[in-house]
Amino acid sequence: MADHEDPKTGKKNKGTSKEVCGYPLSIFFIVVNEFCERFSYYGMRAVLVLYFKYFLRWDDDLATSIYHTFVALCYLTPILGAIVADSWLGKFKTIIYLSIVYAIGQVAMAVSAIHDITDTDRDGTPNNMTFHVVLSMVGLFLIALGTGGIKPCVAAFGGDQFGDHQERQRRTFFSVFYLCINGGSLLSTIITPILRAQNCGIYSKQKCYSLAFGVPAALMVVALVVFIVGSGMYYKAKPEGNIMGDVCKCIGFAISNRYKHRSKQYPSREHWMDWAEDKYDKLLIAQIKMVLKVLFLYIPLPMFWTLFDQKGSRWTLQATTMDGNFGAIVIQPDQMQTVNPILILTLVPIMDSVIYPLIKKCGLNFTPLKRMTVGMFLAALAFVCAAVVQIEIDKTLPVFPSNFQSQLKLLNMGNHPVTAGLPGYGQVTLQAAQASEEYFTFEEDQISISVSGPEMKRNISLIKGQRQTLLIPLTISDEWQLTADLTTKPEEGNNAIRFVNGMNKPVNVSTSEVVFGQIEKFHYSNYSQIRNGRATFFLQSGQLSCAFSRDFGFGSSYTFFIPSTLSLGSNCQESITGAEDIKPNSVHMALQVPQYFFITAGEVMFSVTGLEFSYSQAPSNMKAVLQAGWLLTVAIGNFIVLIVAEVAKLPKQWTEYVLFASLLLCVCIIFSIMAYFYTYIDPTEIEAKFRRNVGDDDDDKNDKQRKLEMEMMKRDLDRSDDEHYKGKQTKM
Numbered sequence: 001m002a003d004h005e006d007p008k009t010g011k012k013n014k015g016t017s018k019e020v021c022g023y024p025l026s027i028f029f030i031v032v033n034e035f036c037e038r039f040s041y042y043g044m045r046a047v048l049v050l051y052f053k054y055f056l057r058w059d060d061d062l063a064t065s066i067y068h069t070f071v072a073l074c075y076l077t078p079i080l081g082a083i084v085a086d087s088w089l090g091k092f093k094t095i096i097y098l099s100i101v102y103a104i105g106q107v108a109m110a111v112s113a114i115h116d117i118t119d120t121d122r123d124g125t126p127n128n129m130t131f132h133v134v135l136s137m138v139g140l141f142l143i144a145l146g147t148g149g150i151k152p153c154v155a156a157f158g159g160d161q162f163g164d165h166q167e168r169q170r171r172t173f174f175s176v177f178y179l180c181i182n183g184g185s186l187l188s189t190i191i192t193p194i195l196r197a198q199n200c201g202i203y204s205k206q207k208c209y210s211l212a213f214g215v216p217a218a219l220m221v222v223a224l225v226v227f228i229v230g231s232g233m234y235y236k237a238k239p240e241g242n243i244m245g246d247v248c249k250c251i252g253f254a255i256s257n258r259y260k261h262r263s264k265q266y267p268s269r270e271h272w273m274d275w276a277e278d279k280y281d282k283l284l285i286a287q288i289k290m291v292l293k294v295l296f297l298y299i300p301l302p303m304f305w306t307l308f309d310q311k312g313s314r315w316t317l318q319a320t321t322m323d324g325n326f327g328a329i330v331i332q333p334d335q336m337q338t339v340n341p342i343l344i345l346t347l348v349p350i351m352d353s354v355i356y357p358l359i360k361k362c363g364l365n366f367t368p369l370k371r372m373t374v375g376m377f378l379a380a381l382a383f384v385c386a387a388v389v390q391i392e393i394d395k396t397l398p399v400f401p402s403n404f405q406s407q408l409k410l411l412n413m414g415n416h417p418v419t420a421g422l423p424g425y426g427q428v429t430l431q432a433a434q435a436s437e438e439y440f441t442f443e444e445d446q447i448s449i450s451v452s453g454p455e456m457k458r459n460i461s462l463i464k465g466q467r468q469t470l471l472i473p474l475t476i477s478d479e480w481q482l483t484a485d486l487t488t489k490p491e492e493g494n495n496a497i498r499f500v501n502g503m504n505k506p507v508n509v510s511t512s513e514v515v516f517g518q519i520e521k522f523h524y525s526n527y528s529q530i531r532n533g534r535a536t537f538f539l540q541s542g543q544l545s546c547a548f549s550r551d552f553g554f555g556s557s558y559t560f561f562i563p564s565t566l567s568l569g570s571n572c573q574e575s576i577t578g579a580e581d582i583k584p585n586s587v588h589m590a591l592q593v594p595q596y597f598f599i600t601a602g603e604v605m606f607s608v609t610g611l612e613f614s615y616s617q618a619p620s621n622m623k624a625v626l627q628a629g630w631l632l633t634v635a636i637g638n639f640i641v642l643i644v645a646e647v648a649k650l651p652k653q654w655t656e657y658v659l660f661a662s663l664l665l666c667v668c669i670i671f672s673i674m675a676y677f678y679t680y681i682d683p684t685e686i687e688a689k690f691r692r693n694v695g696d697d698d699d700d701k702n703d704k705q706r707k708l709e710m711e712m713m714k715r716d717l718d719r720s721d722d723e724h725y726k727g728k729q730t731k732m
C-alpha cells in the first residue's frame, strides 16, 4: 500500500489500502487476529479456577481471589499498552511485541500444567509444586500484560485503517470486531473445558490442563502470525513523541499557572486548560480538552459493567437453584453464561441492519450517547427481570429453620408401622421404612417423643438453626440416632445424597464416580454430591450385591434407606426408598433468558457503541489512550461488584438485584444529563484547522485574523451547539 501524504495536515492519508466492498483489506487480518486472541484469552480463563483448585491444589478462596486479581489486571494493563503505543512504539509495534509476551505467557501456562515434569515418583501428582506455581504465576502476569496491553491498540489500530470518508464502514468494523470477540470466546469456552476433561500424560494419565492451555497458546501464535502477514497492508500512524509525558506536563502547567493567576486582576479564561496557552501549543491543548471531555463522560460508566459482570457470579449462582433440563439437552448452571456471546452474535447484526436503520427511518437521531443511555437502561431492566425470577425461586425454596427454631424429620427403620407423638403436631404414623414427608419445626430445646408399635419414649435434644432426622430404631434396645441434615441447597445445582443402613450388617455403596464408603449397621453415610441425570448406585454387603438407579434433577437432597429386609436376591430397585429432604429446583432456567436478552441487548448498544465512540472522539495521537480509558471502566466495574456486594449484604437476593437496577437507573439519568451537554466533535477537522493555522503562521498570516480563527476553533471545542452529529459538532 502506498500512503499518500495530505498536503494540508502533512500526515499520511488513511483508507487508501486495497479495498474489498468498500472496506480496507487490512481489516480482515485485524478481525481474525482479534478472534484468535479472544479465543486464547477466554479459553484459558474458562479452566483457570479449576486448574488452581485441582492441579495446584489451592483452596476455593485462594483460587477465586487470584482469578479475580488476574482478570482485574487484564483490564488495568491497557493503560500501559496505550501509553507505550501512543507515546513511543506506535500501535503496530506495540501489538507485535506484546503479542509475543502474551504467547510466551500462554506457553508458560501450558508447560506449568504438565504434571510429568516434576512427577519424579510417577504417581500422577507433581512433586515440586513450587515449580508449577511459579511458572503459572509468571505465565499469568505475562498474559495480563499482553492481553491488556494490546487490547486498546488493536481496536484503535483497526479504526486507523479507515479514512475520513469511511465513517459508516468504520462503525461496521467495530460491530464486526465485537462479533469476533464473542465468536472467539464462545468457541473457546465450549472447547477448552472439553480438552481439560481429557486424560493425558507421559507416565500417568491426568486431566489434561496442558492441552486446555496449549490450544489457547497455539491460537495466540496464530493471532500473531495473521497480524504479521497483514503487515504490508496496514496504515501505521507514527507516534508523535512522548505524548503522555507532554499531556501530563501541559495539564500540570495549566493548573499551576491558573493557581499563580488566581487573583481577580487577571481576566478569566474560557477553559482552565487555556492557562497552558502561555507555554504550550494550542493544538496539544485542544487535544487534551477532547480527551478530558470524553474521560469526564466515562465517570458513570463503570456501573454498567458492575451489573454486567454479575452474569458470571450472581446469575450463575441463581442458575444453580433452577432446573436446567431442556428436554433434549441438559444445561449446567455455568453454561448459561454462553447465552451472552450467542445473543451477541445474533443481536449485533440485527441491530446494525434492522433496528438502527428503522429508528433512522422514523426520523430519530439515535446518536451514540443516546444508544449508550438506552443500553444502560436495558441492563437495569435485566436486573429487574433477575429480581422477578429470584422471587419465583424463593417461593420454591425450602423453609430452613431460623436461629430460634429447629426442624426434625422422622424415619422409621423398622419393619412395622409406628405412630409417633410429637408435641404440637399430634400423632404421626409412618409405614415400615418410611420417612415423614416434611420437617416438623420446634422452638423448644428439647422435646419428648413417644412411639407406639413397639412402645418407646425418648427425650430428644434439638439444635437451634439445624435440621435433623430422627432414626426410629427396629427394636427398643437399639440406639436412637439423630442425623445432621442440610440447611442450604446443595452447591452448583448438584444433588446431595446419603444412605441410612437399616440392615444388621455393614454395607458398601458407590456409583461409577462417587464412593459413599462402608456404612455400619443402623448408621448413615455422609452426603455425596451427585450431578443431575440418572445415577446408578451399587450396594455390596457380604454375598449381597445389587444395584438401583434414580433420576435426579438439580439441587435436591435425598436420604436413601436400605431396609433390614434386604437380602440375597432382593430387588434393590424396589426395596430402597428415598426421603426427599430438599425438593429439586422447579423454576426453569429458561426464565433467565429474558434477563440475558436485556443485558446483551444493552451491551450491544452500550459497549459496541462505546468502542466506536471512544475512537471517533479521540484526538489522532491519543486513540489508544482513550480505548484504554474505556477498558478502565470495565476494570472499575469489576471492583464495584466486590465492594457493593460486601457493603450491601442484603438479606434477600432479589433486593440486591433491585438495588443494582436502581443504582444503574440513577447513573443512567446522570449520564443522560452529562451526555446532553456533550458536544460531538470531529477531531480530524479540529486538528487540521489548528495545523493549517500553524502553516499560515509560517506564511506570516495577519495576526488578527489568525487569532480570530483560533478563537472560533476553541469555541468549537468548549461550546455545545445544535448541529447534527456526523462530522460536525452536535449535542447528545
Ligand SMILES: CC(C)C[C@H](N)C(=O)N1CCC[C@H]1C(=O)O
Residues within 6 Å of the ligand: 042, 181, 182, 185, 186, 340, 341, 344, 603, 607, 634
Ligand atoms: C463475557 C463475554 C464472553 C464477552 C463479552 N460479551 C464482551 O464482549 N466483553 C466483556 C468485556 C468487554 C468485552 C470484551 O472485550 O471482551
